[in-house]
Amino acid sequence: MSWTGRAQRRGKFRTTLGGHSYTFDDLRDLLAKATPLRSGDVLAGVAAESAAERVAAQTVLADVPLTHFLDEAVVPYEDDDVTRLIMDSHDAAAFAPVRSLTVGGFRDWLLSWEADTATLAALAPGLTPEMVAAASKLMRVGDLVAVARKTRVVTGLRTTIGLEGRLATRLQPNHPTDDAVGITASLVDGLLHGAGDAVVGINPATDRPSTVRALLDLVDDARQRLDAPIQSCVLTHVTTTLELLEQGAPVDLVFQSVAGTQAANRGFGVTLDQLREAREAALALDRGTVGRNVTYFETGQGSALSADAHHGSNGGGVDQQTLEARAYAVCRAFDPLLVNTVVGFIGPEYLYDGKQILRAGLEDHLCGKLLGVPMGVDVCYTNHAEADADDTDTLLLTLGAAGCAFVITVPGGDDIMLNYQSLSFQDVLQARQTLGLRPAPEFEAWLGSVGLLDAAGRVPRLVPEPIRALMA
Template sequence: MAPYRCDLGGERHVFADLKQVMAAASPLRSGDQLAGLAAASDAERVAARSVLADLPLKLFLAEPLVPYEEDEVTRLILDGHDAAAFAPVSHLTVGEFRDWLLGYEATPEALGALAGGLTPEMVAAVSKLMRAQDLIAVARKCRVVTAFRTTLGLPGRIGSRLQPNHPTDDLRGIAVSVLDGLLYGVGDAVIGINPATDSVPNAIALMEMLDGLRQTYDIPAQTCVLTHVTNAIEIMNRGAPVDLVFQSVAGSEAANRGFGVDLAILKEAREAALGLKRGTVGDNVMYFETGQGAALSAEAHHGVDQQTMEARAYAVARAFKPMIVNTVVGFIGPEYLYDGKQIIRAGLEDHFCGKLLGLPMGCDVCYTNHAEADQDDMDGLMTLLATAGLTFLIAVPGADDIMLNYQSLSFHDVLYVRSTLGLKAAPEFEAWLERMDMVAPDGRIRSLEPRDPRVARLVDGAARVA
């Protein structure tokens, strides 16, 4: 079918292939400009979207953006495609699919049944035709439920990752940050540490401390040290307490190779974690992080726009039935998402695409200090994503990660979202907060003074564990 042409306003726009149509149709972002893929003008962007809207969804099965022979992610996408699940929408164009998604037929049940029939390229394509409110409205209808020690993704609830990073991995410092988060009702998605030193002995020390703290207070939460997946395999072989296995993933084989992983390694890690049988209410054992620009930064994007490559990373995650997935949306920097406007749009796109593909999507609502963004932008994205049915948010003490040196959300932000939108924590975690007398009769988290015996009890226990 290539090349693709569109006459608009007396000017003819020509796109060499499907990759160029997809890239030019994307909302403006600095990463695509850096790669030389962005539309040269708003008129060209509109023309590309006009072309894209008229393309059949099934074209993405016939014309892979990344060659099948060169890329195991493409092979995963096409070989695992569920034709029966795709059948209800297989006759639609991209534009017609957008209309269908926004209509009454696209119920939570219908969207759940459809997920296996959609490819990342299909969902990326339709997202390029949608406004922010469209992305929110459709994602809100998607239901993706996962479980390990807590159950995430249930209606009326939003989870949270407690991120107690420390610049020297000091156990006592981390333990205090964990307690701070727990007192705000944060941590039901995962209590997860980014280690300052990524070594097996250091990771084991952190894991044992977290597991000791969890067992001391019988906390129904899963823990994770975000070490490399090969380290996690070695740690499990040594008998250390691994709950969730973490790995950053991207949308091409070459980009994943840059992360030091491939599909076989991820499969090995998942099977090892399942063999531990540490979950109490479910067996989703994987935790993946992604981010727009990852493939481009590794020079492994194959000339594909960064948002489509991000959606392809979700195919990798989906294959391993994860407990949680999150986009670290503003973390890679302004070279890829320049300002608050681009970060907000990317966060909504990522959540929409991940949820349509059947993933339990969370977000690190964040920005780096050299980006043209501030905490007001993050407040906006956080509120929009929570309205859209986000599975979980990430929060750090004071919204400032002193180890990774970027700005995220605070524990107080999680309280704001839950109280303002009437959302709750995971049911198992909520019940634990009540048992610990940390919840007021009206359901709000109690405001506890430092000398309150409940605080003293937690602090004393954490000091013993650390």
């Protein structure tokens, strides 16, 4: 039976806890009230009013059957193409092993020995974003790390991303005026520190096609001169990328920011059809050497709320973490090389402090991987958030333990174009050494071949000749 033929069950959830009665209007309300505290949900008017109400909601949520998520959509099927994508692509056969479980039972099963790497990979097509978001709401930080660590998603273009024991990096050489010399200097700085195996990804200061083309040519020329196994991406709008693909530009990855509702994606100026068209055009270039994953997506908790696209009215709506998980269903449909949540970028209105950023980053990482998405994280915060470098250190090391595919790195940890704080190249070197992690294998071999990495995984203090030639 198709999803549209099912009865779309909606009803109140009730419980009594500590002598108090609690009522939750529907699944959407229950998920929101069960979410660990974050400022965005308070701003939206969907958060639990007290810790007691949150515990009551989590208690009720634990007893909800996973099959209920196939019968009640948090965003109406008829109104939203993301919901239609989720429901119409659901794999019932893959879902069968956990079909009889409740949310609480699913959480316990995920932590069990039976839920090993191969089993979780086979399960991914059978899970909906709302299922994994619900389970994550019942987890502590240690649970989020433990389940994510044994969940693995491997992708490739010129480097292989997501292998066990590896931590890749996006080298982000942004410049406030898109200056070629400034970008090249940051590129060299990153390569000297062993960064760039996930992607050399530039946020352009302007979306003009001519500027984007010049940046694409700049990085592709450096790649060829160095004979380096890297992929590049200029993070322009997908419509600009489509235009440049038609011109024959050296596009490795199609980029787009996406969210968990059709209305939020409309706010980004993008449709699912445009993403399909751009992916097909990039595939036709056949620029990969070890794989054919040619899309790159960024997401972030709060994006739908900030666009007033969270399906709320009079203080209602879907909580931001559930909507974030729904964004991964969009990503999954386009077989990406990379997906990352920019976890602290939107601001303290959505994630107030370091504790909320830590929790959100680990939730996003886990939910994306359980859905079969190659997850990375921009470990970052804005300067008006209650966070600092100690918080980013904590999240980086925790993500490394959790098997994160990649993180974003910028010179000195300070992005001079986007004006926010992220990780430095040195931060990732330290994390790799501390946790025994290595770069992507193809990139690691290249680093060794040009004298940028010794047998112990250390970068040299001298600049090798190939890099000197790039700087000339």
